[in-house]
Amino acid sequence: MNAVTNNVRRSPPAKLPADSAARRPPLSGVPLDELVSLLAPIPAFRVKQIFLWLRRGAASFFEMTDIPLAAREELNVRWALRSTNLAGVKAGDSAQKAQILLEDGVIIEAVLLIDGAGRKTACLSTQAGCPVRCVFCKTGGLGFKRSLNSSEIVEQYYHLKHLSGGEISNIVFMGMGEPLLNLDELRRAVLVLSHGFSLRRITVSTCGIIEGIYELAAGWPAVRLAVSVPSARQQLRNRLMPGCAGHTLEQLKAALYKYQAECKHRITLETVLLGGVNTSEQDAGALAEFAGGLSVMVNLIPWNPAGGLLFEGQPLSSPGRSEVARFRQFLEARGIKAELRRRKGTAISGACGQLGVLPDGY
Numbered sequence: 447m448n449a450v451t452n453n454v455r456r457s458p459p460a461k462l463p464a465d466s467a468a469r470r471p472p473l474s475g476v477p478l479d480e481l482v483s484l485l486a487p488i489p490a491f492r493v494k495q496i497f498l499w500l501r502r503g504a505a506s507f508f509e510m511t512d513i514p515l516a517a518r519e520e521l522n523v524r525w526a527l528r529s530t531n532l533a534g535v536k537a538g539d540s541a542q543k544a545q546i547l548l549e550d551g552v553i554i555e556a557v558l559l560i561d562g563a564g565r566k567t568a569c570l571s572t573q574a575g576c577p578v579r580c581v582f583c584k585t586g587g588l589g590f591k592r593s594l595n596s597s598e599i600v601e602q603y604y605h606l607k608h609l610s611g612g613e614i615s616n617i618v619f620m621g622m623g624e625p626l627l628n629l630d631e632l633r634r635a636v637l638v639l640s641h642g643f644s645l646r647r648i649t650v651s652t653c654g655i656i657e658g659i660y661e662l663a664a665g666w667p668a669v670r671l672a673v674s675v676p677s678a679r680q681q682l683r684n685r686l687m688p689g690c691a692g693h694t695l696e697q698l699k700a701a702l703y704k705y706q707a708e709c710k711h712r713i714t715l716e717t718v719l720l721g722g723v724n725t726s727e728q729d730a731g732a733l734a735e736f737a738g739g740l741s742v743m744v745n746l747i748p749w750n751p752a753g754g755l756l757f758e759g760q761p762l763s764s765p766g767r768s769e770v771a772r773f774r775q776f777l778e779a780r781g782i783k784a785e786l787r788r789r790k791g792t793a794i795s796g797a798c799g800q801l802g803v804l805p806d807g808y
């Protein structure tokens with residue numbers, strides 16, 4: 447593998463405190479093949495029935511009416527269905543933000559986004575806080591607590607599904623944290639969530655963790671990939687995303703070529719636009735050059751205000767409409783199609799880059 451070291455390292459999910467470990471472990475984040483071994487000697491066909499109940503979001507083992515009662519009682523003694531609880535909900539125009547309490551008292555956030563056609567997207571977190579420290583992101587500004595285990599990731603989906611009152615159309619790993627710094631647990635979560643849910647509707651968003659992109663390309667379930675490229679000018683990128691300064695844009699592009707060669711999916715480049723910082727014609731030219739040769743869609747995201755964030759001592763600001771329109775024209779003049787991401791969730795601080803609970807949740 448052409449592994450390239452980023453500035454930030456993978457971090458395993460924290461061990462839960464001893465009193466938590468003594469509790470019944472949750473089954474929500476266990477992929478089917480692991481569950482078959484874990485629940486032996488229960489026959490594989492029964493374990494599949496249990497898995498399907500879990501995947502449908504059953505709230506109790508006693509709902510599993512096609513499982514013999516004695517087996518349900520034994521399961522209930524040894525295992526839990528879930529490990530997290532919904533701690534609060536903020537509802538806005540086109541989004542709902544769920545605050546979720548983990549067993550060790552940490553609170554994370556996940557967001558349900560609803561588009562104009564009524565499609566519902568679950569935006570899930572993979573870490574509590576984030577070690578990458580992008581200057582435009584509230585989560586990065588909070589620091590890093592720990593990575594989530596697969597149950598904590600999967601259960602966000604169930605909490606959001608319950609809030610949505612219906613089916614979820616898409617899953618994006620774009621909440622708190624950098625998914626590719628928690629690859630093993632992310633993979634287990636994807637294996638669970640993709641059961642009966644098309645991989646084409648699951649997107650992993652990364653700041654550009656090179657080793658992780660190569661791993662995605664090498665035999666992972668073929669999820670879609672979105673990459674944050676707030677600047678394709680190396681120096682500016684390093685200043686905006688200090689956690690990514692350990693690799694170059696050339697190395698990132700080589701990894702994206704490999705992913706695309708293996709997975710055949712178009713890649714989304716996410717460009718957050720910061721007023722007066724990264725919206726010049728030169729910035730657009732660098733982005734167009736970076737995108738050249740790749741099959742990409744560029745998403746332009748006018749920065750969502752998140753109080754207190756500074757860039758080299760100056761407060762960040764959202765770009766004006768004309769600034770955004772000009773940047774888009776610069777790109778399109780260079781043959782790059784760009785879509786403007788409609789703001790969703792800003793009223794509840796649930797938009798891109800705004801996730802982060804109060805410091806006492808950490």
Ligand code: SF4
Binds near residue numbers: 585
């Ligand atoms: S933008 Fe993503 S990678 Fe960067 S600090 Fe925020 S959560 Fe972490």
